[in-house]
Amino acid sequence: MLILSKRRAFAVGLIATLLLFIVANAFSFHETTIDDGFNTLGFPFDLWIAGGFQGIRHILWRGLAADALIALNTGVNVGFLLSWLLGKERKLFK
Numbered sequence: 001m002l003i004l005s006k007r008r009a010f011a012v013g014l015i016a017t018l019l020l021f022i023v024a025n026a027f028s029f030h031e032t033t034i035d036d037g038f039n040t041l042g043f044p045f046d047l048w049i050a051g052g053f054q055g056i057r058h059i060l061w062r063g064l065a066a067d068a069l070i071a072l073n074t075g076v077n078v079g080f081l082l083s084w085l086l087g088k089e090r091k092l093f094k
Contacts, residue, residue, distance in 0.1 A: 006083040013079035021071035042067060 021043070028043040041048040045063035050056065 009086040010079035010083040013082035014075040017075035017078045018071055021067070021074070025067065044070065 024043040025041065025047070029041045030039060036051070036053045038049055038051040040046045042060070042063050045060075045066045047060050047063040047067055049058050049060060
């Protein structure tokens with residue numbers, strides 16, 4: 001079994017989760033084929049919108065803040081979980 005220091009296991013969990021959210025946001029682009037439709041980007045909340053008849057482009061700050069808080073909270077929780085699971089020396093036989 002892989003044994004890491006608690007700090008390193010926490011860092012691995014945090015970085016892996018944040019990268020997962022970045023990849024999910026990158027692949028969440030939803031493009032419409034209607035002339036006056038809107039294209040959105042963001043997971044789990046929309047953080048960018050473009051399109052419409054006038055061709056607007058907006059950053060949705062509430063969605064960006066919510067995505068960042070969810071990604072950070074999930075990353076910290078996964079980091080703590082990995083540091084608890086992998087950050088100990090486990091003895092099979094006492």
